[in-house]
Amino acid sequence: xxxxxxxxxxxxxxxxxxxxxxxxxxxxxxxxxxxxxxxxxxxxxxxxxxxxxxxxxxxxxxxxxxxxxxxxxxxxxxxxxxxxxxxxxxxxxxxxxxxxxxxxxxxxxxxxxxxxxxxxxxxxxxxxxxxxxxxxxxxxxxxxxxxxxxxxxxxxxxxxxxxxxxxxxxxxxxxxxxxxxxxxxxxxxxxxxxxxxxxxxxxxxxxxxxxxxxxxxxxxxxxxxxxxxxxxxxxxxxxxxxxxxxxxxxxxxxxxxxxxxxxxxxxxxxxxxxxxxxxxxxxxxxxxxxxxxxxxxxxxxxxxxxxxxxxxxxxxxxxxxxxxxxxxxxxxxxxxxxxxxxxxxxxxxxxxxxxxxxxxxxxxxxxxxxxxxxxxxxxxxxxxxxxxxxxxxxxxxxxxxxxxxxxxxxxxxxxxxxxxxxxxxxxxxxxxxxxxxxxxxxxxxxxxxxxxxxxxxxxxxxxxxxxxxxxxxxxxxxxxxxxxxxxxxxxxxxxxxxxxxxxxxxxxxxxxxxxxxxxxxxxxxxxxxxxxxxxxxxxxxxxxxxxxxxxxxxxxxxxxxxxxxxxxxxxxxxxxxxxxxxxxxxxxxxxxxxxxxxxxxxxxxxxxxxxxxxxxxxxxxxxxxxxxxxxxxxxxxxxxxxxxxxxxxxxxxxxxxxxxxxxxxxxxxxxxxxxxxxxxxxxxxxxxxxxxxxxxxxxxxxxxxxxxxx
Numbered sequence: 001x002x003x004x005x006x007x008x009x010x011x012x013x014x015x016x017x018x019x020x021x022x023x024x025x026x027x028x029x030x031x032x033x034x035x036x037x038x039x040x041x042x043x044x045x046x047x048x049x050x051x052x053x054x055x056x057x058x059x060x061x062x063x064x065x066x067x068x069x070x071x072x073x074x075x076x077x078x079x080x081x082x083x084x085x086x087x088x089x090x091x092x093x094x095x096x097x098x099x100x101x102x103x104x105x106x107x108x109x110x111x112x113x114x115x116x117x118x119x120x121x122x123x124x125x126x127x128x129x130x131x132x133x134x135x136x137x138x139x140x141x142x143x144x145x146x147x148x149x150x151x152x153x154x155x156x157x158x159x160x161x162x163x164x165x166x167x168x169x170x171x172x173x174x175x176x177x178x179x180x181x182x183x184x185x186x187x188x189x190x191x192x193x194x195x196x197x198x199x200x201x202x203x204x205x206x207x208x209x210x211x212x213x214x215x216x217x218x219x220x221x222x223x224x225x226x227x228x229x230x231x232x233x234x235x236x237x238x239x240x241x242x243x244x245x246x247x248x249x250x251x252x253x254x255x256x257x258x259x260x261x262x263x264x265x266x267x268x269x270x271x272x273x274x275x276x277x278x279x280x281x282x283x284x285x286x287x288x289x290x291x292x293x294x295x296x297x298x299x300x301x302x303x304x305x306x307x308x309x310x311x312x313x314x315x316x317x318x319x320x321x322x323x324x325x326x327x328x329x330x331x332x333x334x335x336x337x338x339x340x341x342x343x344x345x346x347x348x349x350x351x352x353x354x355x356x357x358x359x360x361x362x363x364x365x366x367x368x369x370x371x372x373x374x375x376x377x378x379x380x381x382x383x384x385x386x387x388x389x390x391x392x393x394x395x396x397x398x399x400x401x402x403x404x405x406x407x408x409x410x411x412x413x414x415x416x417x418x419x420x421x422x423x424x425x426x427x428x429x430x431x432x433x434x435x436x437x438x439x440x441x442x443x444x445x446x447x448x449x450x451x452x453x454x455x456x457x458x459x460x461x462x463x464x465x466x467x468x469x470x471x472x473x474x475x476x477x478x479x480x481x482x483x484x485x486x487x488x489x490x491x492x493x494x495x496x497x498x499x500x501x502x503x504x505x506x507x508x509x510x511x512x513x514x515x516x517x518x519x520x521x522x523x524x525x526x527x528x529x530x531x532x533x534x535x536x537x538x539x540x541x542x543x544x545x546x547x548x549x550x551x552x553x554x555x556x557x558x559x560x561x562x563x564x565x566x567x568x569x570x571x572x573x574x575x576x577x578x579x580x581x582x583x584x585x586x587x588x589x590x591x592x593x594x595x596x597x598x599x600x601x602x603x604x605x606x607x608x609x610x611x612x613x614x615x616x617x618x619x620x621x622x623x624x625x626x627x628x629x630x631x632x633x634x635x636x637x638x639x640x641x642x643x644x645x646x647x648x649x650x651x652x653x654x655x656x657x658x659x660x661x662x663x664x665x666x667x668x669x670x671x672x673x674x675x676x677x678x679x680x681x682x683x684x685x686x687x688x689x690x691x692x693x694x695x696x697x698x699x700x701x702x703x704x705x706x707x708x709x710x
Contacts, residue, residue, distance in 0.1 A: 315358060
């Protein structure tokens with residue numbers, strides 16, 4: 001039932017793609033190994049490599065990621081001589097193979113024969129051959145040739161007993177994940193015709209009466225770039241609706257090209273297909289990718305070493321792409337990266353700790369880039385299991401071998417295991433794009449930093465968390481956080497209300513409920529369709545530079561800082577939980593909580609946070625919500641001690657204690673069981689000491705009573 005005065009959100013113009021079940025490679029262990037490119041070295045090195053891999057318990061290699069120029073040296077010439085030897089040498093060593101199509105970078109002859117294949121960038125410059133991620137996804141020649149080589153690779157190796165998965169392309173993206181050539185312009189117009197049907201609908205959606213932009217012919221529409229609607233960079237656009245749709249189109253264009261390679265593979269093989277994603281990667285909407293992946297995989301290269309919650313949250317995001325099914329960690333470095341201005345080495349124990357964190361959050365693989373250091377070019381200083389000398393007495397190799405022995409002891413225990421989360425964080429690429437290119441109130445607001453701040457609060461509190469799209473089923477969650485829910489689409493308000501009416505807690509706040517699916521403002525008080533649920537309206541929105549804070553005092557609680565955006569709230573049913581202390585709106589509400597009558601006679605809570613609280617402020621709100629539902633973890637007060645859980649298909653509960661903190665801690669254990677890594681048995685309350693980077697993998701004694709969503 002729609003409440004009186006409620007803002008009605010129109011149906012989705014493009015309904016969300018239906019989720020598809022995950023199909024993972026059939027292995028009886030956590031896949032261990034990584035990206036191996038022996039074509040860079042003489043063949044006498046290969047035998048030495050595989051001897052080293054045996055010593056490190058390497059079970060799986062990813063082959064052929066950038067082999068296109070080897071396997072197809074000319075348009076009508078295919079030469080699998082080198083790849084045949086590489087594949088067979090790995091198989092002879094008993095290793096499983098994730099085999100790539102090789103299409104992550106163009107061969108030089110393709111660009112020479114078909115100049116259309118290289119991209120036109122955001123500034124309107126036509127690129128010549130070079131680098132990688134250098135192909136236009138609209139190019140008929142590229143699409144034909146990429147699908148062609150994918151089919152040839154699958155035809156040749158599809159029945160090979162050691163090939164367990166297919167790897168299409170590599171880290172889709174490049175130049176903002178888009179091309180702006182004439183081919184893309186034509187494809188964009190065709191995409192728009194399908195989305196809107198008529199120019200009248202398009203003009204209405206884009207508000208083209210503004211600045212005399214009303215289109216009367218489809219061919220008048222130009223891709224939004226530095227030559228058309230943008231100034232400064234991609235976040236500065238005169239017409240948000242046009243730019244938003246081009247980002248959606250670019251995602252769909254990339255997916256189409258991926259799907260064509262996948263279809264070519266399917267003609268010869270039914271093995272699962274993936275491509276390596278990049279976590280919180282702004283240019284491409286991974287939720288739109290999800291149904292096209294047989295299983296999700298991603299490359300973990302965190303920008304800092306002291307933010308374990310960032311990596312945890314990103315694992316949760318990737319796991320959420322396939323409705324909570326396990327994923328593959330396709331790449332991480334065993335030592336250093338090479339892509340940043342400064343590339344510090346991983347400290348002792350950190351690679352092991354982060355690898356176990358991946359498994360704890362749902363990874364059924366631990367794979368590295370790379371197995372041997374590249375001999376030349378831009379990644380020759382990137383870390384590897386084996387350095388250029390091939391020595392086995394390096395710290396990196398010893399750590400990799402030690403982890404290999406531990407994973408061997410783990411065996412198949414956690415394969416297929418899911419995370420029993422009762423909390424969800426909603427992430428939406430449309431809101432991300434829309435809020436960051438909005439003209440006001442504050443362009444310095446960052447979507448990912450906001451999500452990370454909220455995710456960190458759950459992580460610090462020891463609450464199991466799913467990161468899911470706004471289209472997800474929310475019925476299994478007690479606490480749902482939706483920060484920066486700038487764009488409200490479809491039936492989301494009703495589903496959020498459903499959480500509260502079941503007695504759950506919803507958390508949202510500033511800049512939420514502002515625009516619809518076409519990035520048009522709701523003709524209503526802010527927060528638009530969320531106002532009735534939150535029991536509050538926004539009277540004014542102030543903004544300030546990041547250094548400017550306004551103290552926010554919680555009733556009976558802490559005084560924290562609010563920054564960046566300051567919404568002056570008017571309660572319309574909600575109670576005031578915190579007030580501003582400064583400026584002309586001092587004593588005005590900054591945080592509210594609305595009590596919603598639940599179906600069972602109890603109540604649900606909806607919090608609205610009107611300003612960007614500092615981390616202690618976000619933590620205070622989140623912990624109050626978690627405590628209400630008994631979801632604070634047993635180590636919530638221990639700095640850096642993470643508890644993550646997987647429940648296996650057989651019902652076994654496996655807890656991972658991961659110590660990211662700076663100092664040794666001794667804690668009473670929360671459950672009885674056996675540490676898989678040491679064989680030591682623990683009773684409830686036994687004290688366990690963990691030094692920094694220590695890990696305990698505890699298989700609980702009792703059968704599970706833990707509910708797992710999905």
